[in-house]
Amino acid sequence: xxxxxxxxxxxxxxxxxxxxxxxxxxxxxxxxxxxLADTNEFGILRMLVNKPExxxxxxxxxxxxxxxxxxxxxxxxxRVGMLQELLEAICEVHINIEYMYALSTGxxxxxxxxxxxxxxxxEKTLRDKxxxxxxxxxxxxDFD
Amino acid sequence: MIWNETKECMSRDEKIVLQSAxxxxxxxxxxxxxxxxxxxxxxxxxxxxxxxxVEDLHILPFTTKADLRDNYPFGLFAVPQSxxxxxxxxxxxxxxxxxxxYTRKDLEIWSECVARALIMAGVTRNDIIxxxxxxxxxxxxxxxxxxxxxxxxxxxPMSTGNTKKLTTMMVDxxxxxxxxxxxxxxxxxxxxxxxxxxxxxxxKTAVCGAEPWTENMxxxxxxxxxxxxxxxxxxxxxMGPGVACDCExxxxxxxxxxxxxxxxxxxxxxxxxxxxxxxELVFTTITKEGLPLLRYRTRDLTSITYxxxxxxxxxxxxxxxxxxxxxxxxxxGVNVFPSQIESALLEMGETTPHYMMIVDxxxxxxxxxxxxxxxxxxFSDEIRELxxxxxxISHVLQQxxxxxxxxxxxxxxxxxxxMGKAVxxxxxxxxx
Numbered sequence: 001x002x003x004x005x006x007x008x009x010x011x012x013x014x015x016x017x018x019x020x021x022x023x024x025x026x027x028x029x030x031x032x033x034x035x036l037a038d039t040n041e042f043g044i045l046r047m048l049v050n051k052p053e054x055x056x057x058x059x060x061x062x063x064x065x066x067x068x069x070x071x072x073x074x075x076x077x078x079r080v081g082m083l084q085e086l087l088e089a090i091c092e093v094h095i096n097i098e099y100m101y102a103l104s105t106g107x108x109x110x111x112x113x114x115x116x117x118x119x120x121x122x123e124k125t126l127r128d129k130x131x132x133x134x135x136x137x138x139x140x141x142d143f144d
Numbered sequence: 145m146i147w148n149e150t151k152e153c154m155s156r157d158e159k160i161v162l163q164s165a166x167x168x169x170x171x172x173x174x175x176x177x178x179x180x181x182x183x184x185x186x187x188x189x190x191x192x193x194x195x196x197x198v199e200d201l202h203i204l205p206f207t208t209k210a211d212l213r214d215n216y217p218f219g220l221f222a223v224p225q226s227x228x229x230x231x232x233x234x235x236x237x238x239x240x241x242x243x244x245x246y247t248r249k250d251l252e253i254w255s256e257c258v259a260r261a262l263i264m265a266g267v268t269r270n271d272i273i274x275x276x277x278x279x280x281x282x283x284x285x286x287x288x289x290x291x292x293x294x295x296x297x298x299x300x301p302m303s304t305g306n307t308k309k310l311t312t313m314m315v316d317x318x319x320x321x322x323x324x325x326x327x328x329x330x331x332x333x334x335x336x337x338x339x340x341x342x343x344x345x346x347x348k349t350a351v352c353g354a355e356p357w358t359e360n361m362x363x364x365x366x367x368x369x370x371x372x373x374x375x376x377x378x379x380x381x382x383m384g385p386g387v388a389c390d391c392e393x394x395x396x397x398x399x400x401x402x403x404x405x406x407x408x409x410x411x412x413x414x415x416x417x418x419x420x421x422x423x424e425l426v427f428t429t430i431t432k433e434g435l436p437l438l439r440y441r442t443r444d445l446t447s448i449t450y451x452x453x454x455x456x457x458x459x460x461x462x463x464x465x466x467x468x469x470x471x472x473x474x475x476x477g478v479n480v481f482p483s484q485i486e487s488a489l490l491e492m493g494e495t496t497p498h499y500m501m502i503v504d505x506x507x508x509x510x511x512x513x514x515x516x517x518x519x520x521x522x523f524s525d526e527i528r529e530l531x532x533x534x535x536x537i538s539h540v541l542q543q544x545x546x547x548x549x550x551x552x553x554x555x556x557x558x559x560x561x562x563m564g565k566a567v568x569x570x571x572x573x574x575x576x
Contacts, residue, residue, distance in 0.1 A: 007523075069525050
């Protein structure tokens with residue numbers, strides 16, 4: 001079960017992030033998690049939001065280049081070495097991690113959002129290892 | 145000093161007689177040897193016999209850069225290919241180069257014109273001159289080289305690309321003159337200042353051209369390098385560097401009008417403007433054999449005066465260029481049209497057609513940044529993909545215009561949409 005992640009292209013200059021967030025606020029979009037990848041000149045804002053489709057359309061009509069991408073969200077128990085074990089499993093099947101960031105679920109465990117070169121195999125590999133895959137419903141996504 | 149006093153100080157009346165005889169011959173030759181001109185003249189109902197002298201120049205058809213492109217590569221040559229001893233080429237607007245050809249006599253006249261310019265700038269046979277224009281298809285290097293040899297100076301054919309070697313040789317050889325683009329000379333000055341060699345040079349003259357520059361730049365280079373800097377003008381279609389140059393009085397550039405007949409026209413109406421009024425410079429070559437051109441529209445905006453100069457030359461003088469009647473940019477001596485960028489981007493098909501060219505001068509070198517909008521269809525949420533795209537666009541543009549281009553991805557709609565003619569260029573160099 002994949003999550004729909006919302007990504008937005010932004011120039012790396014003052015005020016741009018605020019403008020994106022203003023569009024989301026005006027459309028009553030709630031952000032569950034976000035990560036900002038930046039280069040010298042541009043950045044990519046990646047978010048899990050409660051209404052990905054609506055958020056995407058709102059950004060589009062406000063002139064932003066954005067897209068919805070499938071990502072995997074996994075729940076990890078809060079112990080030393082857990083993340084390393086997860087990555088080890090992914091490495092073993094020769095999958096590259098494009099990016100990852102933390103997801104706050106409010107519980108005691110640590111959750112991660114993952115984008116890999118092969119999501120399907122990643123999901124299967126992790127399930128086989130007994131890693132729990134988080135569904136959108138679980139963290140209140142896709143619901144108002 | 146004056147290289148060819150007979151021609152450069154000739155009275156106006158004598159000059160007109162000479163020009164008329166040469167024009168009549170040229171018209172006759174192109175009519176009979178170049179189908180393009182024959183058709184063009186026939187279509188407006190004129191024959192070579194209708195041209196009796198310079199007073200009839202205005203009835204001849206114009207020639208444009210597009211005509212050269214349409215007749216690529218050798219279609220406008222007026223002699224058999226066996227008579228052509230050299231070709232040069234400059235980048236064209238649609239990827240095809242503009243090709244020009246020279247007979248042996250053309251090369252002799254070219255080097256004479258450059259020799260006249262060099263001596264006008266104070267260079268003599270006792271000088272050691274570094275030619276630091278690019279050698280190759282570009283007319284700058286070999287053109288300046290030929291003139292400097294004709295003059296009898298000691299020529300160091302540096303070309304461009306290795307400034308450290310240039311400055312080292314400038315010091316070690318005791319170089320006294322240099323021919324290069326004005327922006328490159330300022331870069332050289334900076335290199336010399338940084339290395340502490342600025343006091344060790346013996347440079348006294350610079351002959352700069354191939355790109356527009358200002359009085360302010362002249363003052364800067366004269367003060368920093370303790371030299372006299374002269375402006376040399378030319379374009380490959382007409383010949384190359386050496387069509388005009390300014391003397392020690394710097395009151396405009398002397399045009400060698402015994403070889404190149406200048407006219408100044410109103411770009412819209414194509415009518416002649418009064419002397420002293422600004423318009424588009426048009427040249428008719430009246431001695432060229434390989435590629436004679438009738439009324440070639442340079443697109444350069446200037447004005448002309450026929451008053452005798454303090455230096456004694458009767459050659460007409462054109463003022464510093466006031467811009468162009470088209471959208472061509474000269475960046476590091478390379479001719480660039482926004483349409484080249486546009487068609488290259490469209491061909492890639494991965495970007496929106498909206499782009500902005502930012503031309504600037506950093507450390508005295510021209511830079512070109514092209515901003516391209518990241519449309520939704522090619523927005524990837526992976527940095528790696530976007531950087532790959534940036535590199536790809538930059539490579540495609542460099543192939544198209546022959547200049548290194550910095551590509552910057554910008555947000556959709558961030559490039560201003562214009563209601564009228566789209567603005568595609570921001571030139572921050574403040575040259576005009």
